[in-house]
Amino acid sequence: MSIAKYILKEATPCADYGKLTVEGKFEIMDNKKFHKKIYELIPDISNINSGQILIGKTNDFDIYIYDNEKFVMSKLENEHKAICFLNNLVK
Amino acid sequence: MKKNIIYFDNAATTWPKLDQTKKIVNEYFEECYVSPNRTNKKIDILTSVRESLLKYFDCPPNFDVAIVPSATIGMNVVIASLLKMKKTHIITTNCEHHCVYRPLTELNAKFDIVDYLDSNYNEHPERILDKVDKDTNAIIMNHASNVNGQIFDIKRITCNLKQKNVIFVLDISQSAGSEDISLKKMNVDIAVGSIHKHLYGTPGIGYIIFNKNIELYPIYFGGTGKFSSNLKQPDILPDKLEAGTFNTIGLLSILESLKVVNKQFRENARKYENELVNYFINSCEDISKVKIYGKSLKHRTSVISFNVEDINPNFVVAPLLEKNNILVRAGLHCAPIIHKTMNTYPEGTVRISFSKFNTKEEIDALVKILKKF
Numbered sequence: 001m002s003i004a005k006y007i008l009k010e011a012t013p014c015a016d017y018g019k020l021t022v023e024g025k026f027e028i029m030d031n032k033k034f035h036k037k038i039y040e041l042i043p044d045i046s047n048i049n050s051g052q053i054l055i056g057k058t059n060d061f062d063i064y065i066y067d068n069e070k071f072v073m074s075k076l077e078n079e080h081k082a083i084c085f086l087n088n089l090v091k
Numbered sequence: 092m093k094k095n096i097i098y099f100d101n102a103a104t105t106w107p108k109l110d111q112t113k114k115i116v117n118e119y120f121e122e123c124y125v126s127p128n129r130t131n132k133k134i135d136i137l138t139s140v141r142e143s144l145l146k147y148f149d150c151p152p153n154f155d156v157a158i159v160p161s162a163t164i165g166m167n168v169v170i171a172s173l174l175k176m177k178k179t180h181i182i183t184t185n186c187e188h189h190c191v192y193r194p195l196t197e198l199n200a201k202f203d204i205v206d207y208l209d210s211n212y213n214e215h216p217e218r219i220l221d222k223v224d225k226d227t228n229a230i231i232m233n234h235a236s237n238v239n240g241q242i243f244d245i246k247r248i249t250c251n252l253k254q255k256n257v258i259f260v261l262d263i264s265q266s267a268g269s270e271d272i273s274l275k276k277m278n279v280d281i282a283v284g285s286i287h288k289h290l291y292g293t294p295g296i297g298y299i300i301f302n303k304n305i306e307l308y309p310i311y312f313g314g315t316g317k318f319s320s321n322l323k324q325p326d327i328l329p330d331k332l333e334a335g336t337f338n339t340i341g342l343l344s345i346l347e348s349l350k351v352v353n354k355q356f357r358e359n360a361r362k363y364e365n366e367l368v369n370y371f372i373n374s375c376e377d378i379s380k381v382k383i384y385g386k387s388l389k390h391r392t393s394v395i396s397f398n399v400e401d402i403n404p405n406f407v408v409a410p411l412l413e414k415n416n417i418l419v420r421a422g423l424h425c426a427p428i429i430h431k432t433m434n435t436y437p438e439g440t441v442r443i444s445f446s447k448f449n450t451k452e453e454i455d456a457l458v459k460i461l462k463k464f
Contacts, residue, residue, distance in 0.1 A: 013405050013406075013422060014405070014420070014421065014422025014423055014424065014425070014439065015404075015405050015421075015422040015423050015437055015438050015439045017437055017438075048402075048407055048411060048463075048464070049411060049463060052411065052414060053407055053410060053411060055403075055406075055407065062403075062406075064403070064406040064407065064410075066410055066414075067414075072406050074406065
């Protein structure tokens with residue numbers, strides 16, 4: 001059973017990151033496992049305002065997670081990279 | 092009633108609006124305000140709006156006004172018209188909005204961008220005239236930047252422009268209702284603006300105020316309520332630029348706003364908003380991570396751009412403020428080139444902009460959050 005579900009769509013921020021930005025929502029079934037997994041997958045992760053916003057940085061993208069619910073992934077080469085990461089995160 | 096929101100995006104559109112605006116908009120639903128130039132009941136809102144705008148912006152006698160759906164559409168009309176003229180080279184600045192850059196680019200215009208943040212131009216704005224050559228048809232520029240709030244000294248440019256036979260187009264979107272604007276004294280040939288910012292009108296109305304000796308051409312066509320036997324667009328200004336049903340609510344709101352936002356109102360609001368700008372700048376003095384752009388500007392509107400060091404303005408600062416019911420705008424603000432000059436490209440900045448309805452307590456709430464970074 002997966003630890004979360006997600007939906008994803010292309011985002012259009014009022015800034016130019018030169019690459020793709022996507023946004024979406026998580027529906028988390030197991031909060032503890034979800035957090036453990038995200039810290040496993042992204043070693044460089046910081047949090048703002050007691051975890052209200054998690055910021056993860058990788059070579060392929062930056063990810064921002066808001067209140068364990070909404071997320072944005074920026075600096076992506078393509079949507080496939082986002083889907084691979086998210087599928088891995090939620091399984 | 093301001094509800095539980097701290098609204099700092101008045102450069103996009105002011106909120107709340109004036110009580111008088113709210114009253115007239117409500118009245119629209121009660122009274123039979125017919126569609127201008129259509130119904131047999133004659134209520135000449137259009138003429139009143141045109142006369143009020145010409146008076147408000149102190150226009151020379153040979154000026155007229157076209158009412159369009161937004162300042163952007165107004166600027167599109169102007170640029171498309173300029174490109175139909177004999178000379179087509181256009182000079183603009185790095186401080187403009189996409190309402191200038193995108194039409195110029197899409198219409199394949201030949202144009203030069205002058206770096207107006209460079210001290211060379213900042214201290215000597217008239218040096219833009221050095222760029223004028225025999226093919227130059229027009230200079231298009233902002234009265235005030237929508238990114239850092241800088242107000243430009245237009246008179247110093249236009250006083251030497253007439254003998255060069257160059258049309259001067261001014262975007263007054265950010266300064267209308269905030270600055271005292273005399274198009275006559277500023278020697279402006281065409282001004283484009285909207286009513287929903289510091290004029291406190293409703294969104295959906297823009298205007299082109301123009302010297303009648305300059306030929307403007309429509310970019311969209313259709314019914315004008317006049318000369319209906321003719322399948323071609325009537326060749327009469329301003330009617331030919333005004334195809335389609337008018338935004339009557341917007342016309343009513345601007346009539347009210349122009350009465351209320353008079354010289355005294357502007358003076359008081361400007362003084363108060365300047366106080367808020369200084370209060371915010373001073374409050375951030377001891378927050379080393381907050382960088383304010385253009386904080387030493389002497390002549391400015393209430394627009395301020397800032398960033399928090401190493402923190403993304405779009406994906407972190409703005410969402411965190413939103414969570415606290417503080418509404419701002421983050422990103423490039425449809426003005427990418429000024430951000431390149433400010434070294435804030437591609438992420439942009441967080442922009443706040445005050446109106447007379449903001450308070451120091453609201454700024455305290457914002458500063459309190461910025462201190463947490």
